[in-house]
Amino acid sequence: MATIRYFKGDVFHTPTDGKLEYIEDALIQVDDAGIITKVTAKTDQGYEAELAKASENLQALSEGQCFLPGFVDLHVHAPQWPQAGIALDEPLNVWLDECTFPLEAKYADPAFAKAVYQDLVAQLLARGTTTVLYFATIHLEASLQLAKTCATLGQRGLVGKVVMDDPQANPAFYRDASTEEALADTERFIQEVQAIAKTAPQGVYPVVTPRFVPSCTDEGLAGLGALAEKYDVHVQTHCSEGQWEHDFVQERFGKTDTEVLQDFGLLREKAVMAHGNFISPADGARFVETGAAVAHCPISNAYFANGVIPIKRLKEQGVTIGLGTDISGGFSPSLYDNIKQAVMSSRMLEDGVDVTLPQNTRGVADSRISVIDAFSLATKGGGEALKLPVGVIKEGYAFDVQ
Template sequence: MDLPLNDWLNQYTFPLENRYKDPDFTARIYPELVDTLIAHGTTTAMYFATIDSAPSEYLAKVCKDKGQRALVGKISMDEKSMCPEYYVESSTEVAISAAETFIQNIREIDNQQNLIHPVVTPRFVPTSTKQLLEGLGKLVQKYQCHVQTHASESDWARDFTQQAFQKTDVELYEETGLLTRKTVLAHSIFLTQSDKNTIKEVGAGIAHCPLSNMYFADAAFPLREALDQGLHVGLGSDLSGGPLPSIFHAALDAVSHSRVREAGTNTHIMDQRGEAHSRVSFVEAFWLATHGGGLTLDLPVGIFKPGYYFDALVIDSNTAGSQVRIYDDLDSAQDALEKIIVHTTEPAISAVWVSGKQIK
């Protein structure tokens, strides 16, 4: 967490992702990853995997075997000037062909349960040629599959797109066919009002990752405004841009993030330090972690309602290992909810269901 985004990718992320070419490394890490997320109560996860198809397909198989609903993306990266030589696809044509084969193979992995979904995944604009984005956009239209990518995450990323294409990320994704109802834009901090209008019109979603934003964005996502404008927003942990796997913790971070925005941080300014009316409540944060996430993914999850998948957790209070303490004579329903968000750790989650099947 010590470097700005571009340096962090080159020094830490790309070398680590490249290690997943080794089947032994993949077999060691991915089952632990999925087990960890299930243990922390994540019933549905959207995964950025790596540029290599075989390990990315293996991740999808692990999720299916363990019963977690998963949207898995093989990353597409072909801009050689922005990628290390050891971690880039050999050509645009190869990248597009690999993405299409990946979609087909993932659908073969889970052709009945509707548990595993392929995701077209251009990492972000700096590592993508315009030809790649256009080719992936055609795949999205052909297969009607999900899309995930980063959008306007930092000053550097925003400025890169503006200088290279004279457009915003959202404008470029819309032009190339990548912005649909099933698109999830990670971060999306530096959106213009026109960008927000486009996202709302299309019905695309935003993954708000408050903790990693603190490290890499150097700015706060205007969550209150996004919700008030009716945008689809869900919560992300952004592993490993964020170090914590719990979406409960992400909900707490979202509340904290909004409070800092509203209060401001400069003690030398006596009045109007922050941005008025920008806080979100614990109830809203919990909504983002559940039904907001379902709306963002365009999946019938995240709420108890006829026609939706039965996904549920049991949180044990007042038992050994649980840090959640609920007192019937002291705590209101909202008190209990806030305690669950703040204090739920792995031992407190005694059971997890996905699509009516108990997986923990």
């Protein structure tokens, strides 16, 4: 017989975008699979009867505590955790070539990977992040280790083995040996993570992960799109993060990053595109059409994006958006910090930053978002982006709380 567990306490969440709902002394029923079967408010009829029935299997919060939805982090470079906060004053190419790629190359050692990943997953859980979309590295065994770590520690992990198969675009010491090997390893990775998931009731998922268009061959991108279709798995990559990437793709294909990703079958349902700072209204329409989502990374964008993404405009257009820390382009593992920065960045976009310009022309009108909007991105928005029942505390959703 199924056992129902009961939890009692105040709830704060955003079941509707931008609108905070408070439920005083909510009684939450959770089944054996960790799914919420009922939420009863103190003012609801039958509350006292439900509470009496729950008395032998009830966990109640103490005064001053409350339930929040677990955070959903849509963009973490797991191997970069040891360098969080390092060299962020350098240009992007220096940060990548002299710091990031040499560090990621070290994950050829699975023991090194295991030690880093155990610390990272534990640190994120301690900060209320219960679901994470991870980039790993090009290494199959180390990437599988990240999935195993999520399964063991109880985090809902979506993990991608990174593909960087273009020998002209990647350093010799850190790239896939060939396109064929990159695709074969990705398919094996998908199959093995699906096997690992059978031991993880919270869910662990494989993700097709080209690093970004400039690091991949046409054949590699097409092959990854085919694998995403074959296995119906999540997809992640970077999309129009900064001016260089945006311009590079335009010069190579004569199209925007968004158009190219769609052509290769990578802009699709269950796809999350990191950053998206330069996507146009026409690109936004492609996101809406395909069901793909944007991972907004406000802290790292302040360092490397060359601009501020118009979150409010994209939301009004119907684009699904969540929040990401982008460790380690973002120095903080906390989505609380990124909630704050999302609000700050939106205000800078609206007000403008060049004080030599007239006040009425220096910003982009009606661009600011509220802290509740940003909190919603970190919870409900992330769940919607991943097409998973997380980010809200209501019937039918996983009881992922902090």
